[in-house]
Amino acid sequence: MLAAVALPACLGAGDSDTGGPGLAVLATGFDTTKDLISPANCALSVGRLRNCVFPSTHWTPTPFPTGVPLRTTVAASVSGNCSTQFPLEVTFRAPDMPDTAMPFLSNRTLKLRRSSGQAFSDINFIDLSPWTPTASFDQTCRVALQIAFNEIDVDSNNDAVAILARLDHELAEKTRQRDRAEQLVEFANAFAFIQELLAAFHRELTNDQMRDLRRLSIANANVMADLIVGCDVVGPDGQHFPTEEQRQGLTDFFFALGTLGDPTLWNHPDGSPISIAEFLGPEQAQVFATLDAIVKATNGANPAVYAAEAEAASAAVAEVTTRIALARQQLVAWL
Numbered sequence: 001m002l003a004a005v006a007l008p009a010c011l012g013a014g015d016s017d018t019g020g021p022g023l024a025v026l027a028t029g030f031d032t033t034k035d036l037i038s039p040a041n042c043a044l045s046v047g048r049l050r051n052c053v054f055p056s057t058h059w060t061p062t063p064f065p066t067g068v069p070l071r072t073t074v075a076a077s078v079s080g081n082c083s084t085q086f087p088l089e090v091t092f093r094a095p096d097m098p099d100t101a102m103p104f105l106s107n108r109t110l111k112l113r114r115s116s117g118q119a120f121s122d123i124n125f126i127d128l129s130p131w132t133p134t135a136s137f138d139q140t141c142r143v144a145l146q147i148a149f150n151e152i153d154v155d156s157n158n159d160a161v162a163i164l165a166r167l168d169h170e171l172a173e174k175t176r177q178r179d180r181a182e183q184l185v186e187f188a189n190a191f192a193f194i195q196e197l198l199a200a201f202h203r204e205l206t207n208d209q210m211r212d213l214r215r216l217s218i219a220n221a222n223v224m225a226d227l228i229v230g231c232d233v234v235g236p237d238g239q240h241f242p243t244e245e246q247r248q249g250l251t252d253f254f255f256a257l258g259t260l261g262d263p264t265l266w267n268h269p270d271g272s273p274i275s276i277a278e279f280l281g282p283e284q285a286q287v288f289a290t291l292d293a294i295v296k297a298t299n300g301a302n303p304a305v306y307a308a309e310a311e312a313a314s315a316a317v318a319e320v321t322t323r324i325a326l327a328r329q330q331l332v333a334w335l
Helices: 157-206 208-219 221-229 244-260 276-280 282-297 303-330
Strands: 031-037 043-045 048-050 057-061 070-079 090-094 097-102 109-112 123-126 142-152
Touching: 057 142, 090 109, 097 109, 157 303
Parallel strands: none
Antiparallel strands: 031 142, 043 048, 057 123, 070 109, 070 142, 090 097, 090 123
16 A cells, blocks of 8 residues: 655666666655566476576665655565475565565565664565576466565554554653753753852861861950950940940850851861861761762763753654654555
């Protein structure tokens, strides 16, 4: 059955049987004939065809875009008395397809498919049978192969529906992969920001100035406490120092110094600063370990790497979407 949508012409370049020009055809490709048993390939002697030779043939049909699997169909046309005791067969060879034998007298139809389901652009006919030159036939025997290249591999509505279902499933999976890739881009950007933020936070809290401030705050804590609690100087004008307002300010400042922390909490015994994970504690350290595991499992947290993967994943979704649209056009006769 021909598809309703015409695709680019498929030209029979390299067809050594016909030698004629390629013809523009619909999506099912083009037909050619391969002569097997006839006076052209066999010697006629004493009313029988003997010493047959099936010349090798190379076809190069032009491939075309397709959203559905394609096949090449070979049908044996047999007439006359072709009875023989020998199991004759011929072989078809093509890229992305195992060598496929056709016992053309017992199996009159053969469907060739590439593993990818794509169009055939290079296909060879060869005779590997040792029985071809031995067999003989009645002079009325005629055998030829009718070959239809790159047909849509569909025979029923169920076939068409199943193809579209597989494409829809593929689209869902590609979409899931794209969404995950986009999430990884967001994660990488956020992770890089958090890393820089924590690094800056760590630098500010462990630099020499902060270490001096912590040391001085501890060294002068008693002085500050005495100033707040034990100091009360009365000036010539009768004003008290510190005033209640100043005492409250000094108290606030004293407690604020506590936020600087004990220098021993920010340094190892050898004086080197602790890490940010050590500062945040064991529970937060587990968060850091989890983030590091994610980074290692995803080949790093480089946003550019994830962006490239997300772009490729988006292109894959677009490619499947295009194939679905093309498939619906190609399958319209079965839907």
